[in-house]
Amino acid sequence: MDTEANEVLIEARGLTRRYGPTVAVNRLDLTLRKGEILGLLGPNGAGKSTTMKMLTGNLAPSDGDVRIKGVSMREQPKLAKSSLGYLPEQPPVYPELTVDEYLGYCAGLHGVARKDLADALASAKRDCGLADVGHRLVGNLSKGYQQRVGIAQAIIHRPPVVILDEPTVGLDPIQIREIRTLIAELGRSHSVILSSHILPEIQAVCSRVMIIARGLVVYNEPMAATQGDASVIAGFKRAPQAVQLAGIDGVDGASPLGDDRFLVTPRKGADPREAIARAAAQNDWGLIELHAQQRTLEEIFVELTSGDLRAAA
Amino acid sequence: MTAILNIARTEWRRIFLSPLAWAVLAVVQFITGFVFINLIAQYAAASADGSDLGVSDVVAGSLYGFATVLLLLIIPLMTMRLFAEERKTGSITLLFSAPVSLTEIVLGKFLGVLGFIAVVVVLMALMPLSLAWSTDMDWGRVAAGLVGLFLLMMAFAAAGLFVSSLTREPTIAAVASFGLLLVIWLSNILAYNDSVPFKEVFSYLSLIDHFESLRRGVFATADVVYYFLFSALFLWLTVLRLDIERN
CATH class of the missing domain: 3.30.70 (Alpha-Beta Plaits)
Structure with missing residues (x-):
């Protein structure tokens, strides 16, 4: 069990993405083990979403490779993607379908067998608090519920790796708390990468923090390290x-x-x-x-992302 | 294969959940019905004068010949959303991060539209069917016309799917696919101009010339192959286009 708990689920080496002359992400290395929740932080335009797109195979890296459970995204994208669940910034929902239809479709896409479909649907809806809205049209749900549908879509096939791009955007404070609890629960059985602008959120749920600025990793430490000097x-x-x-x-x-x-x-x-x-x-x-x-993440964040010199170092 | 069918089923369902599909079907049925009744009335008048045209010629020939123009207008409307809207709303990420290949995505979407096209064909078949109780129809002739319509719409849909993958605005996709189809359709007018080199080639490439023989009840393999190759070409281009998007 111990060796399994340390299993590396995501490994990215030298991940680089160029858009013409601009380098959005520069030689990013990332390792995520089972049971870890990694918080991805950075100012706007730092390369968080680009990184997540590359990790999920939505964007081909200009250089470097991503391995999901040891499977290369470049060489065997289908196999690698089967261990992934991804919630992009915009929940990728179809407003004209009901929640049940939509989640059923997602489960099918991710290869959930027909006989397991009802169970997968029920547990994803339970986890995301969607049990009462299964028959409603996604388009008629509030933004917060649509966001939950997006999260349900990412976990319906119980992937070992869940990647969430700003999962709490547009939610009210109570929903944010619920989603945080959900993410913490997910972290026990899955590995989670989470990006956010909201620093306390990262502080509350993540076991490790990575700060990206101008496409470079400027900070990558376990959460405990930020809590040393209170x-x-x-x-x-x-x-x-x-x-x-x-x-x-x-x-x-x-x-x-x-x-x-x-x-x-x-x-x-x-x-x-x-x-x-x-x-x-x-x-x-x-x-x-x-x-x-505690020395807040905010202090670390501001310190690392405000000065050009520091970021370059 | 299950992935293709899964995507196709959902696509088909989404097409019929949108009011657009029903509006298009209603308009098509109304206009073709109107033309159909007119043709029948003309036929009745002409047969009194001792014309040797069969009723199947009128239905399968004239009606389905007219329908092609209408379908040229409506298929771009049905294909415009396929990728453009998904890109606009960001739901395309769902497909891109799922463990399915681009080919499966494209084929799934295409099959979904073919499901809609099948419904159009059924509606087109209803009109000659309504004559069956009163007269003997040349069913082979009608069937050839319907197969021709299906193949023609299949080709339209493949081109429309490709154009939809180029943009994020459904309306632009509709206008551009209409333009593209019309140009390919009209490439046969070059063939009438003797000063154009290789004029036979243009005539051969035209979308509509291959429909002619099917409309007349001649099921020629070459024409069928033309439509399949045409569709395959555009589906392949769509896969390429989506692949470029990731790079």
Whole structure:
């Protein structure tokens, strides 16, 4: 089982895509193992969608190759694609079909046998919360439901690899939460690649993050790596001086954020929250806010994608 | 093969779920019915004068000859959406990321349209059928005409499918396929001009000249092969075009 859990499902080597003189994606390497959820981040036009199109065989790479479960997309596209489920930016739905008809068609396209069709349909609809709308026309559903139909289409044949391009665009906050839960569930039995602009979303569901800027991979780390150095936000009714906070045990420094709030940087490996609470109680600072704040993806993202020099490095 | 049939079935269903198909069928049936009644009335008047034309000549010959012009107008309307609309709405990605080859996609779509064309042929067959209770028809003649119509529409559809794969605007696809078909159709007028070199070639390539013999009840293999080759050429071009799109 252990060796199976480490099975490499997607492997891309030196993936390059040129549109005339512009290089949309430049020598991108990507490895995805079973059970991983990879978040693909990047500013607009960074090459996220191009990368996903190449991974799913919708676009031929100018250079490099994609292997899905060890099968080359270039040499055996049909076999490689059979292990894939893909939701593009625009859900590829037919508005004139009902949800059941549409999903049945997708299942057939992906080679689901006729006898397994009813089961596949039922489980995909259950997973995506579509059980009640099976008989409705896709075109009459709201954008959020159409998006779910798009996701259902990508998982109906239970592919080992699911690739979702901005799956939560156009959804309301409750639907976004549901889709996130769904993606986390998918991540247990499938490998998922997910692209998004919404950083907290990636932070919430992904086990690994890849940031692309100008077609280059500028960051590729497990999610845990971004959570190493948490800082602490503290807010007070009667705020102390920053130096007083910096004197507390385990605190490396404190900088005021305005409104009597402070950003407290802890010493390596220390969690100063308890000490801050104690100090606040002793000195009657009127502690009203205290929480750890992870170094957010946003900070990493902005840092890596704003400066030209850094991206080129 | 299952993939082709699956795509074809869904395509056929989607064609008939759109009001366009029903509107087209209604208009075609109305116009051909109108012409049919006119022809029958003319025939009745002419037979009183002792004409030796059979009723099958009128139906299979004149009616189906007239129908070709109408079909030239409507088949581009039926094929315009096949790829252009899918590209516009992005649903083409579904086919491109599914484990099916481009050939299967193209053949599936084509078969789906052939399903629609089969319905048109059935409607065309109903008119001579309505005469069966009152007179003896030359069924071989009628059948040859229907086969001719089917083959002609098949060729139209293949060309329309190709043009649809070139653009993302269904209306442009319709206009362009109509233009393309008309040019191939009219290439036989070059054959009437003695100053044109290889004029026989143009006459041979014309879409409509091969229909003539079938319309007259002559089932010649060469004509049938012409329509199949014509369709195969455009289907192949469509596959090439879709392949280029990925590169």
